[in-house]
Amino acid sequence: MKQLIDISTEEKILEAAKEVFMKYGLYGARMQDIADTAKINKALLHYYFRSKEKLFDKVFEGALSKYFEVMDVFANSTLPIKKRLFLYIDGIIDFYSEYPQMSMFLIKEIGNNPELLKQKIQIAKKNKTHRLVQVLEEGMKSGEIKKVDATMFMINLQSLCSFPFIATPMFRHSLKAHGKDWDKDFSNDKLKKSIKTFIENSLG
Amino acid sequence: MKQLIDISTEEKILEAAKEVFMKYGLYGARMQDIADTAKINKALLHYYFRSKEKLFDKVFEGALSKYFEVMDVFANSTLPIKKRLFLYIDGIIDFYSEYPQMSMFLIKEIGNNPELLKQKIQIAKKNKTHRLVQVLEEGMKSGEIKKVDATMFMINLQSLCSFPFIATPMFRHSLKAHGKDWDKDFSNDKLKKSIKTFIENSLG
DNA sequence: GTCTATATGGCGATAGAC
């Protein structure tokens, strides 16, 4: 089937938009910047995607859907809870490794416009996420894991997984100033391991 | 000594600016919003602080200096390491409570323009910070604490302290969607406690 | 010092030639 619109240009725009929106957020991003990155004219952005918001929507929906995919592991009730948590750690660290700015992106957009996000989550149709807290509470009731504050555990876990990727430039700079080298001292495997140790220590 | 400029109004502005900048960031914040919050006219902002950026700088420098103040505890070698860590946790959580977007801002600034930040750090004149890793390594050598990967411990610690404040809107939204209430389930004290448990588990 | 009114500039969006 012949496309009505040239895919190559459209995808160039989407790629550029992803890059710029990820870096600056919806309001911080500039259409001119996106156009420059895609090496096309600013007017073309409006030709392909009516408005800045519609362009943003396209980028955001794709990202959100991938994000939720990783979280689906919690819905798999045939696996023991700790196993699910470990799989989640592996998945989410790999995910952030590929999309380091994703949590920054999510945070910023939710902060700016919660209603907008709710809509988009409905679109992604995968809001079985964050079963995490629910799953933990069930596991504690049945005695499968140690009793802890489930919400606080979730917060700590998200912190440990997300922040290193958000803050990479800061850590890199800070370590360098003290004679250390981020690229040598940090690895995904080390991070996974340390978070799994945290889980073991917390949930027994 | 008589002030040339009315302190009360200036401080009202700074207080309002802090609130708005921390909520929306440099670019998201609106001068009108700051003026409304301070219950003064928009033009007065420019009378007291030439421009939006200069106003932002004032807020930021104040924050930065407080931030380094908290980190000074690591330099106090008369205290046991774990005691220093616990004091740091208390201080830094209280700090983030006042400046929730501080780490977000630091990350962005360092990412975009390391030189600018170095300048500001020089201004704050307290870059004895991040002794943390060094102190840990000394403590491990002397046997005061358990042997761990000091860099990774630092990363985990910073993650646990910083992320909850950066991501508050996301957590609030996410919990609400599952029948929970962030404002009830989260407290600074709970966070402090859970991080101290993490330290105990990690360093023995 | 504080206000109203206005200038200035940047950005999203559109019109229209090719």
Add this chain to the structure above:
DNA sequence: GTCTATCGCCATATAGAC
């Protein structure tokens, strides 16, 4: 489909009255 030129809005910033 792609470009240049331009419109209209809104936010920062300034002028000037009081």
